[in-house]
Amino acid sequence: MGARPSLPLTGGCACGAIRYEVTTFPLLLYTCHCTDCQTRSGSAFALNMPVETSGLRFVTGEPKGWHHRSPSGAEVASWFCEVCGTRLYGSRRSRPETVNIRAGTLDDTKWLEPIAHFYGRSAQTWVQPAPGAECHEIGPSDFGPLAAKWRALWPEFFPGSR
Ligand SMILES: [Zn+2]
Numbered sequence: 001m002g003a004r005p006s007l008p009l010t011g012g013c014a015c016g017a018i019r020y021e022v023t024t025f026p027l028l029l030y031t032c033h034c035t036d037c038q039t040r041s042g043s044a045f046a047l048n049m050p051v052e053t054s055g056l057r058f059v060t061g062e063p064k065g066w067h068h069r070s071p072s073g074a075e076v077a078s079w080f081c082e083v084c085g086t087r088l089y090g091s092r093r094s095r096p097e098t099v100n101i102r103a104g105t106l107d108d109t110k111w112l113e114p115i116a117h118f119y120g121r122s123a124q125t126w127v128q129p130a131p132g133a134e135c136h137e138i139g140p141s142d143f144g145p146l147a148a149k150w151r152a153l154w155p156e157f158f159p160g161s162r
C-alpha cells in the first residue's frame with residue numbers, strides 16, 4: 001500500500017459545477033467490468049467506491065439523476081452533472097444507506113487500489129488485476145468478508161478491525 005488519504009475526501013465533476021466531500025472512509029473499492037459499466041464509463045471498467053450516504057455532502061451544485069432498472073431488476077439511479085455529464089455516483093432504492101461513488105471523480109486518486117475485480121467474465125483481455133485483489137467472474141454473493149478485508153487495510157479509519 002502506498003499513499004494514505006485523509007478525510008474528508010474531496011472531488012467533483014469535470015466542469016466544476018459540482019463539488020463534493022466524503023466525511024466517512026469508503027466501505028470498499030472495486031472495479032466492475034460488466035458491459036453496462038463499460039458502456040456508461042465509455043471505458044474498460046468502472047472504479048466503484050461505496051460510501052455511507054450520510055458521509056456524502058455536496059459543497060457546490062446538485063447532481064441530476066437518471067432512474068432506471070438494473071439488469072437484475074433493481075431500481076437504481078445514476079447521478080451526473082447536467083452541465084458536463086460526468087457521472088459522479090450511483091444509488092439503489094433497496095439500499096439507501098450507501099451510495100457508490102465513481103472513484104475517478106476524486107481530486108486525489110493516487111491511493112486508489114481496488115481490493116476486488118467484478119465481472120471478470122466480460123473484462124477486456126488485457127486488463128491485469130491489482131496485486132492481491134480478488135477476481136470474481138461476476139461478484140461475491142456476500143460482501144461481508146470482502147468489506148472486512150478492506151477495513152483491515154485501513155486501521156486508522158476503522159479502529160478495532162484488526
Ligand atoms: Zn460538471
Ligand SMILES: [Zn+2]
Nearest residue numbers: 032033034037
Ligand atoms: Zn458493472
